[in-house]
Amino acid sequence: MKIVVCVKQVASLGDEVEFTSDERDVDPDFLDYALNEWDSYATEEALRLRESSGDGEVVVATVGDEDAEEAMRRALAMGADRGIRVWGDGLAGADPITVARALAEVVRDESPDLVLAGVQSSDAVQAATGTALAELLGLPRVAVVTKIELGDGTATVHRELEGGLLDVVEVDVPCVLTIQTGINEPRYATLRAIKQAEQKPIEEREPGDLGAPAARVRRMFVPPRGEGAEMLDGEPAAIAQRIKEIVEERLR
Amino acid sequence: MSVLVVAEHVRGELRPVTLELVSAARDLGGPVAVAVVAGDPSALVEAVDVEGVDEILTVAVEPDAFETDVVQAAVEALIAEREPDAVLLGFTVDSMGYGPALAAKLGLGFASDVFALRREDGGVVAERSFYGAKVNAEVEFPGHERVVLLVRPTSWAPSAGGGGATVTEVAAPAVQSRARHRDWVEVEAGDVDITTADFLLSVGRGIGDKENLEQFEELAERMGATLSSSRPLVDAGWMPNARQVGQSGKTVKPKVYLALGISGAVQHLAGMKTSGTIVAVNSDPEAAIFNVAHYGAVADLFDVAEELEKLF
């Protein structure tokens, strides 16, 4: 069984922010990078499916520059076999539809039995790449999956809806599933595994035709604070005292 | 210039986001059509016949439960027929299953988790967040005559009143459904119902370790609060499902919501932002939770918890 897992290196902001001179993105100096949380669950799920099927291969694919290999190495350290990194013009800050186009060609070339992606990335929260990719590959798909049972030519999965209601879905395989947190407990990579992952192959690919971007950021800015938000200053004791007063007043 | 809204429903009930989408559509301007793709769409027509809706397009499909191929094919057919320049869906689990596919297949403009919308020089401009909701962005769709937008729930007030929209039946396209609904599984009921509590003490990933949970269980008891949490604590098995606040957990509206170590992700806010008074303690001064909080404190939650223990 061959599984492709689409992973992303995500960026997070500390408590300071400055923007690039064109104001279309955050200045990279203010960003920290990590493997997207949802993708670590997707990677874990792929590893478990490989393990329970007895043999097979887990390939991680990412769209990102050379620095993004660090996140992919995390997935390799967890146990994925090899990586594919797609990069080229038009992919920096790309919208999820464009990212899906960049992934489609390399995933198709792998002819996987199953494709997994995270539900969403923590930095962009579009929840779109996996579903768009499925469409481009002509595959069935289920978004927001919290359980997978592989059958013969189908998989039975749980799709988690608002309020926690579960939709039990039978989906034809191969398919694309977007994985929700909590589906498993992602393993920690041991130091040895992290070292070994440095030796695992990462193939570099250029994207095919990306078409027109589906969106473009015109301007980024710091959102205005909520109205009426009052900051409680002072030492923890003073803050606690104010919280007590607020609670007592509101519950009266 | 016209807008197509796709109604959302689950097990025969219209989802509230649908009427919010109508309000969002009115912000964009132009005639608004609402698509009802369901087993018996006529049963939902009345619920979507609100102020601002010009036409209701009904498509009867099998089954009534959402199936991505079925709904996508129906919406594609409606787009081909009505040629709207904007298609509005909720930023919901159902839409995540086909909205991006529509955009990829038809080559449309796309953005999700959109919370503000307007037209400028004829083009659509949408607002959404990036980087843990710490920055907002204006997004445009150059070169696209049509966009698909997934709209953040509770960003617009639901449209109400009105009525009298034209109802048009549209035939469902033939489609082979490759991901089929089989059953529903309900959420397990918990030991408490956090939706009825007046005072929730809600803890997030900021508490760091499972071992620390006990401290907050005790603190909640002292303060007379009910303990709830964000999703990661439930994912990790530290807290039961029934105590999760947010989009995939419970929607709560206590008199006081005290959030310790919760960043304020959109799916968490969806479940608590209408609380009476929101108090947030977070060590990160830029945490998004401060955007909805009435009172905020930039502090270490353990320091504050220790002081609260002395006061209650």
Ligand SMILES: Cc1cc2nc3c(=O)[nH]c(=O)nc-3n(C[C@H](O)[C@H](O)[C@H](O)COP(=O)(O)OP(=O)(O)OC[C@H]3O[C@@H](n4cnc5c(N)ncnc54)[C@H](O)[C@@H]3O)c2cc1C
């Ligand atoms: C379809 C879908 C549904 C979802 N449904 C839900 C849902 O129902 N509920 C939900 O909560 N999430 C939900 N999520 C997940 C959501 O996107 C976030 O991942 C989650 O809410 C983050 O939880 P958190 O704020 O506890 O953790 P984090 O985002 O990791 O935040 C932890 C916070 O703690 C602060 N902190 C750390 N240490 C300290 C300290 N010592 N003192 C003070 N502050 C500290 C940090 O500054 C940070 O802001 C859903 C996601 C998806 C895709």
